[in-house]
Amino acid sequence: MLALLASGSSRSSSNNKLAESENSAQNSSNMSWGTELWDQNDNLAIHTNRGIDALDKYANFLRDRVAIETEYAGKLRRLVKNYQPKKKEEEDNEFTSMQAFRNLLKEVGDLAGQREVVSESLQLQIIAGVTLLSKTLREERKKCLSDGANLQHNLTTQLSSLDRAKRNYEKAYRDSEKAVDSYKRADMDLNLSRAEVERYKNVMTAKIQQSDDAKNEYANQLQKTNNLQQQHFSMLLPAVLNRLQELDEKRTRGFREFIVGAADVESSVAPIIARCMEGIVKAGESINEKEDTFKVIERYQSGFTPPIDIPFEDLSNSVKDSAQDSTYTYPLPTPTTRGGTLGAIKLKKRVGIFNLFGSNKEDFSDQPPNQRRKKLQAKIAELTQNIAQETKARDGLMKMKIVYEANSSLGNPMTVEGQLNESEHKLEKLKVDLKKYQDFLEKACQVPVATSSPQATRNQLQNGHRTSRHSNGSADDHHDDGDDQPDDAGSLSSSASPESGLGTSHTSLPGSGQGSANENAIGEDTYYETEVETLNPLGTCRALYPFEASSEGSIPMSEGEELQVIEIDQGDGWTRVRRANNSNGWDEGFVPTSYIECTLYA
Secondary structure: OHHHHHHHHHHHHHHHHHHHHHHHHHHHHHOOHHHHOOOOHHHHHHHHHHHHHHHHHHHHHHHHHHHHHHHHHHHHHHHHHHOOOOHHHHHHHHOHHHHHHHHHHHHHHHHHHHHHHHHHHHHHHHHHHHHHHHHHHHHHHHHHHHHHHHHHHHHHHHHHHHHHHHHHHHHHHHHHHHHHHHHHHHHHOOOOOHHHHHHHHHHHHHHHHHHHHHHHHHHHHHHHHHHHHHHHHHHHHHHHHHHHHHHHHHHHHHHHHHHHHHHHHHHHHHHHHHHHHHHHHHHHHOOOHHHHHHHHHHHHOOOOOOOOOOOOOOHHHHHHHHHHHOOOOOOOOOOOHHHHOEOOOOEEOOOHHHHHHOOOOOOOOOOOHHHHHHHHHHHHHHHHHHHHHHHHHHHHHHHHHHHHHHOHHHOOHHHHHHHHHHHHHHHHHHHHHHHHHHHHHHHHHHOOOOOOOHHHHHHHHHHOOOOOOOOOOOOOOOOOOOOOOOOOHHHOOOOOOOOOOOOOOOOOOOOOOHHHHHHHHHOHHHEEOOOOOOOOOOEEEEEOOOEOOOOOOEOOEOOOOEEEEEEOOOOOOEEEEEEEOOOOOEEEEEEEHHHEEEEEOO
C-alpha cells in the first residue's frame, strides 16, 4: 500500500513539474525583453556579450578536441605501422594467432580512420559553423547596441531641450512677476511721473510676453519629449531589445544544434567502430590452438624417426674383435683437440666445405625429407599455375593471329608472331622446369633412409659434438632389414651431402692435395694451421649399404666392409674413415654417416 502511495505521489509530482514547465514555456513565449527589460539595456549588452564569448569558448573546445582526435588517429596509425609483421616474419602468417593479430591491426587502422573522420567532420561542419555564427552575432549585436545608443542619445537630447525650456520658462515667469510688482508699486507711487509709470508698464508687458513665450516653448518641448519618450519606450527601444533577444536566442539555438551535431558526428561513426570491435572479437575468436599446433608440426616435421633403444655393448669384446680384424694396429687415441676427434693437423673451418663440394639448392636437398617434399610440391603447384596462365596467353595470341590473317585491316599478323614465339619459348621452359621438379619430387619420395647406430649417437653425445643425429636433418630413417639401399650419395636427402655443398668442412685429406687447393680458393683465414700428423683411429665402423664416391673428398665402400673411424660426424651427416690399401698405405675420405654403423673406443 505504501509503495502504491509512493509511486502515485512520484507520478503526481512529475506531472506537476511537467505542467509547470509547460506553463513557464507559454509565459516565456508571451514575454519579451522589450517590454520586461526596457530599463536593463546595459545588463542585456553584457549578457549578450557573455553569450557570444561562451560560443567562442565552445569553438575553442572543439578545436582542442579536433587536435586530440587527429593526434590519436596519427598515433594509432603509427602503432599499426610499427607492429606490422616484418618481411622475415611473413612465414609465421599461416598461424591463426598471427592471422588474428594481422586482422586486429587492420581493425585498429580502421578505427584510426574513423577518428580522422570525426576530426574532419568536427572541423568542417561544427567548428566552421560556430565560427560563422559567432562572427554574425557579434556584428548584429554591435548594430543593435549602436541603434540603441542612438535612440538613447535622441531621448537624452530631447530631455535636455525640455529641461532648458523649463528653466527658461521659470526664469521668464519670475522676471514677469517682478515686472508686475514693480509696475504696481510705481502706479501707486504719486511721486513718479506718468511717463515713468508708463515705462514700468511697458517693461511688465514685455516680461509677461516673454514668460508666455517661454511657457509655450516649454509646453511644446514637453509635448515633444513625452511623445519621443513614449515612442522610445513603447516602440523604438523594445524593437532594439527584441533584436538582442532574437540574437541571443539564435546563439542559444545554435549552441544546442552544434552540440547535437557534434554528437551526431560521433554517432555516425559509432556503427563502423562497433563493426571494428566485432572484427577484433572475431579475429580473437578465430585463433585455434589445435590448428596452430598442426601447422607447427607441418612446418618443422623432418620425416625422420626417433632413434631406437640403445643396446648394451661389451666394449672389451669389440676392442678384441677390431684388433683381430684390423690389418694394422694403432695405439688408443689420446685426448686431443675438438672433443678427441682431431689431432695436431691442418684443420679447416667448417665453412670451408661449402666451396669444397659446391652448392646446389635447386632441389631443396638442404631440407629434411618432409620439408623437401612440401617445398617441391609447392614449386610444382606454382609452375602448374604459371603454365595454365601462359597457355591462356598463348591461346589468346593464336586467336588474335587468326583474326588478323582473316582480316588484315584489323592488324598485321606478323606483329603477333614475335609475341607468340616468345610465349611458346616461355611455355616450353616452364614445362621443362615442371618435369625437372616432378623428377625431384619422385626421387625425394623414393629415397630410403637409415639412421646411424645408437652406439654412435651415444658416443657423439659423450664427446659433446651435438645433441641429436636428427638436429640438422642429416640422418635418415633406419631400415633394420637393410633391403632398401641408396643408389649413391647424390640420392641422399641429407643437407650434408657433398653434392649439395651444405656439409661443413673436415680435415684436409693427406695426399689428395685438396687442402692446399682450397686454402687458396677460400682464404687463409678459413683454416687453423698446425703441424701435420697422422690421426689416431677413434673406433671402427661397418658399412650398412654400398656407397659410390661421386664427389671429391669422399671414398667408396661396399656393404659389410669394415673401416676405421678417424673423425666422427660433426653434425653435417658425414664421417671421415680410413681403410688399408694394397700398396701398404691407406685411403681416407668421407662417407655418409647414415650408411655406417659405428663402434667407438672407450
